[in-house]
Amino acid sequence: MSGCGLFLRTTAAARACRGLVVSTANRRLLRTSPPVRAFAKELFLGKIKKKEVFPFPEVSQDELNEINQFLGPVEKFFTEEVDSRKIDQEGKIPDETLEKLKSLGLFGLQVPEEYGGLGFSNTMYSRSQPVGAMQPQSGAEPH
Secondary structure, eight states: OOTOOOGGGGGGHHHTTTTTTOOOHHHHHHHHOOOOOOHHHHHHHTTTHHHHHOOOOOOHHHHHHHHHHHHHHHHHHHHHHHHHHHHHHHHHHOHHHHHHHHHHHTSSSOOOGGGGOOOOOHHHHHHHHHHHHHHHOOOOEEO
């Protein structure tokens, strides 16, 4: 009785539907709402849903100033104080480095300010990521 529905089970139409195989296309017609196509599938097919993509989130001038003030000391720390080669050779991140990362607020970028974080938006967080990528990735764990 695939695709015939529960309401037909007690009617004469139910007898007619027995043994009927309903194709996937016909099954879609039985739905009450139109099928929703995935964004990635539409993109693959060359169809961009502009209302879902644009406008890209804008960063306000205040946020831009805040992120620039934040990134200066972070860049300086990574270029002058972090020795990635040593961290990789020893396989551990020194406690001093972790404390400095903590004092710079790098463990609470997206944590709301009322909980002691910096409260960065997703866009601000994304803009801060290239700074950490300046140093080669380390497989070391905090020690």
